[in-house]
Amino acid sequence: MPKPKTTLISAGRFPGAVATVNPPIQRASTVLFNSLDEMEAVQTKFSRGERAATYGIANMPLTNACEDALLAIEGGHRAMFFPSGLAAVSAALLASVKSGDHVLMVDSCYAPTRALCNTTLARFGVDTQFYEPTIGENIAALMRPNTRVVYLESPGSLTFDVQDVPSIARVAHRHGARVILDNAWATGLYFDAFAHGVDMVVQPATKYHAGHSDLLVGAVIANDAAWADLRETAMSLGQTTSPDDLYLLLRSLRTLPTRLSAHATAAMKVATHLQARPEVARVLYPALPSDPGYALWKRDFTGASGLFGVELKPAPHAALAAMIDGYDHFGLGYSWGGYESLVMLWSHRRHDPAARAARPWTGGPLLRYHIGLEDVDDLIDDLDAGFARLAQAAAR
Ligand SMILES: *Cc1c(COP(=O)(O)O)cnc(C)c1O
Numbered sequence: 001m002p003k004p005k006t007t008l009i010s011a012g013r014f015p016g017a018v019a020t021v022n023p024p025i026q027r028a029s030t031v032l033f034n035s036l037d038e039m040e041a042v043q044t045k046f047s048r049g050e051r052a053a054t055y056g057i058a059n060m061p062l063t064n065a066c067e068d069a070l071l072a073i074e075g076g077h078r079a080m081f082f083p084s085g086l087a088a089v090s091a092a093l094l095a096s097v098k099s100g101d102h103v104l105m106v107d108s109c110y111a112p113t114r115a116l117c118n119t120t121l122a123r124f125g126v127d128t129q130f131y132e133p134t135i136g137e138n139i140a141a142l143m144r145p146n147t148r149v150v151y152l153e154s155p156g157s158l159t160f161d162v163q164d165v166p167s168i169a170r171v172a173h174r175h176g177a178r179v180i181l182d183n184a185w186a187t188g189l190y191f192d193a194f195a196h197g198v199d200m201v202v203q204p205a206t207k208y209h210a211g212h213s214d215l216l217v218g219a220v221i222a223n224d225a226a227w228a229d230l231r232e233t234a235m236s237l238g239q240t241t242s243p244d245d246l247y248l249l250l251r252s253l254r255t256l257p258t259r260l261s262a263h264a265t266a267a268m269k270v271a272t273h274l275q276a277r278p279e280v281a282r283v284l285y286p287a288l289p290s291d292p293g294y295a296l297w298k299r300d301f302t303g304a305s306g307l308f309g310v311e312l313k314p315a316p317h318a319a320l321a322a323m324i325d326g327y328d329h330f331g332l333g334y335s336w337g338g339y340e341s342l343v344m345l346w347s348h349r350r351h352d353p354a355a356r357a358a359r360p361w362t363g364g365p366l367l368r369y370h371i372g373l374e375d376v377d378d379l380i381d382d383l384d385a386g387f388a389r390l391a392q393a394a395a396r
Contacts, residue, residue: 004072004073004188004189004257005257007072008069008072008073008253008254008256008257009254011065011068011069011071011072012064012065012066012067012068012069012250013065014061014065022247022250022251023061023062023065023247023250025062025243025244025247026060026061026062026243027056027243027244028055028056028060028243029055029056029057030055030056031053031054031055031056039054042054046058046059049227049228049231051064056240057238057240058235058240060243062243062246062247062250063081063241063246065246065250066081066246066249066250066253067079067081069250069253069254070203070205070209070219070221070253071221073187073188073189073209073253073256074183074187074188074193074194074201074203074219074221075188075192075193075194075195075221076193076194076201076221076222076223077221077222077223077224077227078221078222078227078230078231079219079220079221079222080219080220080222080230080231080234080239081205081217081218081219081239081240081241081246081249082217082218082219082220082234082239082241083216083217083218083239083240083241084204084206084216084217084218085184085202085203085204085205085206085207085216085217085218086110086112086113086116086204086218087218087239088202088203088204088205088218088219088220089110089112089113089116089182089202089204089218090116090120091220091230091233091234091237091239092180092200092202092220092230093116093117093121093149093151093180094233094237095200095220095226095229095230095232095233095234096148096149096178096180096200096226096229097121097126097148097149098126098148099124099125099126100125100126100146101126101127101146101147101148101149102126102127102128102129102144102146102147102148103117103121103126103127103128103129103147103148103149103150103151104128104129104131104139104142104143104147104149104150104151104172104177105117105128105129105130105131105151106130106131106133106151106152106153106154106156106163107130107131107132107133107156107356108133108153108155108156108157108158108159108161108356109151109153109156109157109182110153110157110182110184110204111157113151113153113182114130129142130356133153133154133156133159133161133162133163134161134163134164134292135168136163136164136167136168137164137167137168137170137171139168139171139172140171140174140175143171143172143175143177147172147175147177148177148178149177149178149179149180150168150169150171150172150177150178150179150180151180151181151182152165152168152179152180152181152182152198153181153182153184154181154183154185154186154191155185155186155286155293155297158309158346158361158366158368159284159309159361159366160185160284160285160286160291160293160308160309161292161293162286162291162292162293162294162296162297162300163296164296165179165181165191165193165196165197165198165300166196166197166300169196169197169198170197173197178199178200178226179197179198179199179200180198180199180200180201180202181193181198181200181201181202182202182204183198183201183202183203184202184203184204184207184208184337185305185307186301186303186304186305187203187208187209187256187260187305188201188203188221189256189257189260189302189303190260190264190301190302190303190304190305191300191301191302192302194223196300198223199222199223199225199226200220200221200222200223200226200230201220201221201222202218202219202220203218203219203220203221204218205217205218205219205249206218206335206337207335207336207337208256208259208260208263208305208337209249209252209253209256209337210248210249210252210337210338211252211255211256211259211337211338211339212248212252212338212339213335213337213338213339213340214248215245215248215249215252216245217241217245217246217249220234259339259373260303260305260306261303262373263305263306263371263372263373264287264303264304264305264306265376266306266371266372266373266376266379267285267287267304267305267306267307267308267371268285268287268304269376269380270369270371270376270379270380270383271283271285271287271288271308272288273380273383274310274369274383275288275290277387278313279312279313279315279387279390279391280310280311280312280313281311281312281313281363281364282310282311283308283309283310283311284308284309284310284311285304285308285309286301286304287304306336306370306371306372307336307337307368307369307370307371308368308369308371309366309367309368309369310366310367310368310369311363311364311365311366311367312364312365312366312367313364314364314365315364315365315390315394316393316394318393319389319390319391319393319394320345320365320390321393322389322390322392322393323386323387323389323390323393324343324345324386326385326386326389327343327382327383327386328382328385329341329372329374329378329379329382330342330343330369330379330382330383331343332344336368336370337370338370338372339372339373340370340372340373340374341369341370341371341372341374341379342369342370342372343367343368343369343370344367344368345365345366345367346361346366346367346368
């Protein structure tokens, strides 16, 4: 059996009229059939959930090709693609709950996931309770007879808390609940979600999978048992992804293992450097032995990606602005996972996406760095120059 990284390179390759390494982009709403018999046969296969294309919305060649490549990375039974990562989050939840159900949502979730629970799901009579990311098997105390979903994100957005996924999954399954994991940070390459008890994986493929900051796309990967619910919900919501976007995604997936390991090596070097800086209170990166999540990360993950948090010692806002605005190589912007380095400041003075239901952030200024594929020494020089600006502005 070839390893996932090898399977990934040729998975889903299909020849067009002329044999090329890469597939043709086939745009379609209508799919044509040669006869009524063929049309009915394809329709029957489609109804059974097989990969039969009756219409451009599903099972088109590029969708199938992307699914093959994605499954090589993530494991799982089947996958569905969505126009964004958030659409994938929504679909996974909507596929798993009904009115009157209870959802246990990790408190360190991506902020729009929290909003989805508090608005749309609440409107349909689904009750969400937020739990501490480090709860582990104590989640048993929160399980109710109507708990349908335990939702995890590990490491969590902004604070990078590592969750004990197998323990939480065991408890959830004992109570008949489904386990959904947003696996954006590690991808299936560095955290094998299905082997750790997860039923549905949400992938904001916009991030590392797409990897070039030019594409919004999401995926949900389901195990055998969850697949029918996922397919039904995705189809009834009319979710689809354009062949042009899927082409870009497939092209990017080929290099994901190589890109991710380069992000990881550079991030470790930068995180270690930052940890030694006097301006830094702590670095939130599970691959550092000083991180509270290190033991779980070491046990369950096979790598660390290029995204981490940095808590600074208290500093005036103007000094933080001087530090950030002057960076040469760290762009200021949302999202991450592209080939370029980025920085974000989650200020607790303005709208604060780190606001938690259970335990609000009380530390110093919280930054998030994404380490790109630039030369890492240039990145370190840039960060050090930033600290010089911070000190200069703070002294004024
Ligand atoms: C970015 C992100 C999403 C949403 O992805 P989009 O494609 O931007 O909608 C979901 N979860 C996490 C953890 C993310 O970082």
